[in-house]
Amino acid sequence: MSEQFRVGQSxxxxxxxxxxxxxxxxxxxxxxxxxxxxxxxxTSQKPAxxxxxxxxxxxxxxxxxxxxxxxxxxxxxxxVTKAAGKGAKESLIMMDNVAFVVSIVNRKVxxxxxxxxxxxxxxxxxxxxxxx
Numbered sequence: 001m002s003e004q005f006r007v008g009q010s011x012x013x014x015x016x017x018x019x020x021x022x023x024x025x026x027x028x029x030x031x032x033x034x035x036x037x038x039x040x041x042x043t044s045q046k047p048a049x050x051x052x053x054x055x056x057x058x059x060x061x062x063x064x065x066x067x068x069x070x071x072x073x074x075x076x077x078x079x080v081t082k083a084a085g086k087g088a089k090e091s092l093i094m095m096d097n098v099a100f101v102v103s104i105v106n107r108k109v110x111x112x113x114x115x116x117x118x119x120x121x122x123x124x125x126x127x128x129x130x131x132x
Contacts, residue, residue, distance in 0.1 A: 049107050051077045057100075057109040066098055066112050079130045080104055088128040095132040099123070 051073070053061070061067075068076065076095060083091045083104045090110075093100040097115035101123060102108065113121060 051080060051102075051107050051109065053109045054111075057111050061112050064112065064114050064117070066114060072096065075132055076100065076102075076109075079132045080107055083128055083130055086128065090126045091128045091130055092123050092126045093130045093132060101126065104128075 072095070076093065079093045079095065080091075080102055083093075083102075084107075088104045091102050091104055093102055099113045099115075099118060099121075101110045101112075103110055
C-alpha cells in the first residue's frame with residue numbers, strides 16, 4: 001500500500017479489495033405454535049385419512065358376523081386417533097366385546113375377533129391397548 005497517513009488520521013483504502021458480501025434472503029419463519037403442532041405425533045394439520053380394513057379383517061368380520069354401523073365406526077376411528085396422538089403404532093382396541101388389531105400408522109384394521117373367540121388367543125406385535 002502506497003498511501004500515507006498521519007497518526008490519529010482515519011485511513012480508508014481507495015479501493016475495496018473484496019467484493020461486497022451477497023446476503024441470502026432470510027428464510028421464512030413459521031410461528032412456534034405451528035412448528036410445535038407439526039412436530040407432535042398425531043397432531044399435524046393434515047386431515048386424517050379414513051380408517052380402512054385389510055382383506056383379512058374384512059373376511060374375518062364377515063365370517064364372524066361383526067358389523068359396524070356409523071356410530072361404532074366413529075367410535076373406532078376416535079380410538080385410532082387417540083392412539084395416534086399417544087404415538088402408538090400397532091394397537092389392540094377392545095370395543096363392544098370385539099377385539100380389533102389396528103395399524104395406527106396406516107389407519108388400517110388388521111383383524112377382528114369376537115369375545116367368544118378370544119379365549120387362548122395371543123396378540124403379538126402390539127404396543128398399546130385401548131378399551132372403548
